[in-house]
Amino acid sequence: MRFTLSSSILLAILLAILAWPVAGCGPTPSAPQAAAIPLESFSGRVLTTGLEAPWELSFGPDDMLWVTEREGRRITRIDPATGEMTEAITIDEVLVDQQHQGLLGMAFDPLLLQGDDRNYVYVAYTYDATPDDGDEQDDPRAKVVRLTYSESAETLGEPVELISGVPAGSDHNGGRLKIGPDELLYYSLGEQGANQFNRYCAPIEAQRLPTLAEVEAEDWSAYKGKILRMELDGSIPADNPELGGVQSHIFSYGHRNPQGLVFGPDGALYAVEHGPNTDDEVNLIEAGGNYGWPHIAGYRDDQAYVYANWSAAPDCEQLTWTGLTDPAGIPKSVPVQTESAWEQDFVEPLKTLFTVHNSYDFEDETCGASYFICRPSVAPSSVDVYPHDGPIPGWGGSLLATTLKNGAVYRFKLSGDARGIRDVDKLFDTVNRYRDLAIGPDDRTFYIATDTSGLTRDTEGGATDQLANPGSILVFTFTGGRVKSASR
Structure with a gap:
């Protein structure tokens, strides 16, 4: 079926595609903006509905869409032409209780359905490590499991x-799973939402590295806020970086909540990551790289962020957490550190969404009590790469990132060496939370999975929990038409 959008929503989509809202500044001048593809060059429709929190969306080698349903605990195959759904498996062990728990990432073995005996699909999910004690949340853990696909039984x-x-x-579990050109598994992990909200007395451990004793005991507790790299059997690759004198599954560290991973055609690994209130990041991941969290958000610029380490306050349990944006409201017992005071080397992001000045007003009344929706970030939830030889003019060599807070896809045009971002465009606005994106085999069709529930921007720029297409797969198809220059 086709979208049934109101005229105001259609107008919002058109305006968003033709205009890029720059909401801040960075330490370097803003990159030039791309000429947008006009709305009339795309058609849109709803492929299917009724999914229970779709999370990973990928085209399989059988030309079907495969989706993990975070809350549904199942993997579903969807016919991209008709929307017909077929359940491949339900995994009863999956723990679903909080917003970041459930059946998450999925990756296909490179030899899946290639006539070999490696008809494998890899999945990541949360589970209760102590299922017999009656408390699902006393010891939640995550695991990566290999499943075998039966072609005859589907x-x-x-x-x-x-x-x-x-x-x-209960928060910031990352969860993206990819197989690289080296045929190794890459798995992103967040820092579990420490040092904020109801976990403000829990320390952020994104900088903590494992000891040799921990690795030998298979104690992975230091893996919070990391991107892991492992063999297809789960073992530690012989060429993984040695960090702090210890080799483990850790490929990079200092991450807050990296929810998107993708490999470019040259093998470069890109990630998108949630910032605290500003400075969502697009990163180029380096082996052994430190990405700065929690000491740095975005750039080392001392703008609109200080590291208030609530967990280090001696009276933390007696304090009332006051939020992330007002340094003056931080209790005196909480240690505070500016970005420039942390002098270790770190890898700067390719792009932030968005960096703002210290004078920025974070309490935007447009969003009412849900003020965080109006803050200068977009909550990037996945990232994909558009091929250099794709048919859409000007899109070759671009990253495409879905976002939760404003139901849009951001296109980042990579530089010639694929190590920088030249320009940015914003696409496909609807009143939804976009969770993941899959590019069709024709490189003209884009399939987007939407969250079942949650807050996002409405057509007036405020906050709403009334999603237009909850638990759905939306389809946007490039239909041609000349590229127009946009007035920025």
Whole structure:
């Protein structure tokens, strides 16, 4: 079926595609903006509905869309032409209680359905490590499991546990899973939402590295806020970086909540990551790289962020957490550190969404009590790469990132060496939370999975929990038409 959008929503989509709202500044001049593809060059429709929090969306080698349903605990195959859905497996062990828990990332073995015996699909999910004590949340963990696909039955089964006991929590579980050109698994993990909200007395451990004793004991508790790299059997690759004198699964560290991973055609690994209130990041991931969190958000510029370490306050349990944006409101017992005071090397992001001045007003009344929706960030939830030889003019060599806070896709045009971002465009606005994106085999069709619930921007720029297409797969297709220059 086609979209049934009101005229105001259609107008909002058109305006968003033709105009890029720059909401801040960075330490370097803003990159030039791309000429947008006009709305009339795309058609839109709803492919299917009724999914329970779709999370990972990928085109399989069988030309079907495969989706993990975070809350549904299942993997579903969807016909991209008709929207017909077929369940491949339900995993009863999956723990679903909090917003970041459930069946998350999925990756296909490179030889899936290639006539070999490696008809494998890899998945990551949260589970209760102590299921018999009656408390699901006393020890939530994550694991990566290999499943075998039966082509005749069109089902998944024969689970093989690759790694378990990975730290997980009620927030910031990351969860993206990819297989690189080196045929190794890459798995993103957040820092479990420490040092904020109801976990403000829990320390952020994104900078903590494991000891040799921990690795030998298969104690993965130091893996919070990391991107892992592992063999397809879950073991530690021989060429993984040595960090702090210890080799482990850790490929990079100092991450807050990296929810998107993608490999470019040259093998470069890109990630998108949630910032605290500003400075969502697009990163180029380097082996052994430190990405700065929690000492740095975005750039080391001392703008609109200080590291208030609530967990280090001796009276933390007696304090009332006051939020992330007002340094003057931080209790005196909470240690505070500016970005410039932390002098270690770190890897700067390719782009932030968005960096703002210290004078920025974070209490935007447009969003009412849900003020955080109006703050200068977009909550990037996934990232994909558009091929250099794709048919859409000007899009070759671009990253495409879905976002939660404003139901849009951001296109980042990479520089010639794919190590920088030249310009940015914003696309496909609807009143939804976009969770993941899959590019069709024709490189003209874009399939977007939407969250079942949550807050996002409405057509007036405020906050709403009334999503236009909850738990759906939306389809946007490039239909041609000349590229117009946009007035910025």
